[in-house]
Amino acid sequence: MQNLTKQFGSVRAVDDLTFDVSPGVVTxxxxxxxxxxxTTMRMMLGLDTPTSGGVTIDGKRYAELDHPLRQVGALLDARWVHPNRSARSHLRWMAAANRIPTRRVDEVLEIVGLTSVAGKRAGGFSLGMSQRLGLAGAMLGDPHTLLFDEPVNGLDPEGIVWIRSFMRHLAAEGRTVLVSSHLLTEMSRTADHLVVIGQGKLIADSSVEEFTARARSSVRVRSPRLPEVERALGAAGLAPTPGTTADGRTFLTVPDVTTDQVGDIVGAAGLPLHELVGDSASLEEVFMSLTAQSVQYHGGMTLQPGGAQQIPGADPTAGGPR
Ligand SMILES: Nc1ncnc2c1ncn2[C@@H]1O[C@H](COP(=O)(O)OP(=O)(O)OP(=O)(O)O)[C@@H](O)[C@H]1O
Known part of the structure; x- marks a missing residue:
């Protein structure tokens, strides 16, 4: 993706985005x-035309691909299937339109676990089944590149776990997998690499570890030797604060630190740990904070709800366009 920009009237939906998506990992x-x-994904698929800049897949624009469905599979909106068609006839129709052998239909139904309901009307499918059918369609051409737009939206926990492992499996096969989400915690469980945007602009392009390490939020520590842990953390320049749970157990809250750092300090001091918890909500906070800063960066626009606080070390321009 090179300097990709899309303007809708006065709205700059995508603003000079440059990033690469690598094979073999979930991005x-x-x-x-x-x-x-x-909008970015639609431009990747040639469904929207960039105002400027462009996207290439294996070196070509989507419109230039010889067999698009065999190179790129996408799940944008799972509900576009004709409701009276069966899952199998919908996929057969897609296969025929793209000159893909009919036998591939049964293969993809098997891959997504829909074989037993292949003859049923797609209109009666649950959201989870519709998502699987959408994935079957995306897999029809056995493409090397896959784009999924918010694939876990509205799914039950079982469906979410299934989609996550499916995407990871595709990446492990060496495919390029790009999956969008508005939830950082969800993405941190699924993806290896993150491309973060706010107001159409690139905010971060980094590994999940690098990005979540920015969440220098508080960590909660319990230990049977809490006063010594408190001293060790204080000696390391941190500022632990003691607290007591509702059931009377004492703990320390350590701000501006990661669980890795606290674990290393306590370990180096040879002290036992009974609990070491990073506040996972803080991931969303760092994300909201970063995206809010990108909004501020544009000047005069509304801040994202709950995202106004500054996270130490979070530089909204870090990891910018390469
Ligand atoms: N066809 C369109 N005409 C005008 N404005 C549009 C159009 N499509 C998108 N936009 C605007 O562009 C901006 C980006 O929208 P887009 O749907 O790409 O965001 P998104 O990150 O996918 O969010 P969501 O998850 O809510 O869909 C929004 O301000 C949206 O209102």
């Missing part, structure tokens, strides 16, 4: 609602 495409993720 999470993260941004709050309205950040421009769907």
């Amino acid at each position: 999470g495409f993260l941004g709050p609602n309205g950040a421009g993720k769907s």
Whole structure:
């Protein structure tokens, strides 16, 4: 993706985005609602025309691909299937339109676990089944590149776990997998790499570890030797604060630190740990904070709800366009 920009009237939905998506890993495409993720994906698929810049897949624009469905599979909106068609006839129709052998239909039904309901009307499918059918369609041409727009939205926990492992499996096969979401915690469980956008602009392009390490938020520590742990953390320049749980157990809250750092310090002091918890909500906070800063960066626009606080060390321009 090179300097990709899309203007809708006065709205700059995508603003000079440059990033690469690598094969063999799941890349999470993260941004709050309205950040421009769907528009970017639509431009990747030639469904929207960039105002400037462009996207290439294996060196070619989508429109130039010889067999698009065999090179790129996409799940944008799972509900576009004709409701009276069966899953199998919908896929057969797609296969025929793209000159893909009919036998591939039964293969993809098997891959997504829909074989037993292949003859049923797609209109009666649950959201989870519709998502699987959409994935079957995306897999029909056995493409090397896969784009999924918010694939876990509205799914039950079982469906979410299934989609996550499916995407990871595709990446492990060496495919290029780009998946969008507005939830950082969800993405941090699924993706290896993150591309984060806010107001159409690139905010971060980094590994999940690098990005979540920015969440220098508080860590909660319990230990049977808490006063010594408190001293060790204080000696390391941290500022632990003691607290007591509702059931009377004492703990320390350590701000501006990661669980890795606290674990290392306590371990180096030879002290036992009974609990070491990073506040996972802080991941969303760092994300909201970063995207809010991108909004501020544009000047005069509304801040994202709950995202106004500054996270130490979070530089909104870090990891910018390469
Ligand atoms: N066809 C269109 N015409 C005008 N404005 C549009 C159009 N499509 C998207 N936009 C605007 O572009 C911006 C980005 O929208 P987009 O759907 O790409 O964001 P998103 O990150 O995918 O968010 P969501 O998850 O809510 O769909 C929004 O301000 C949206 O209102």
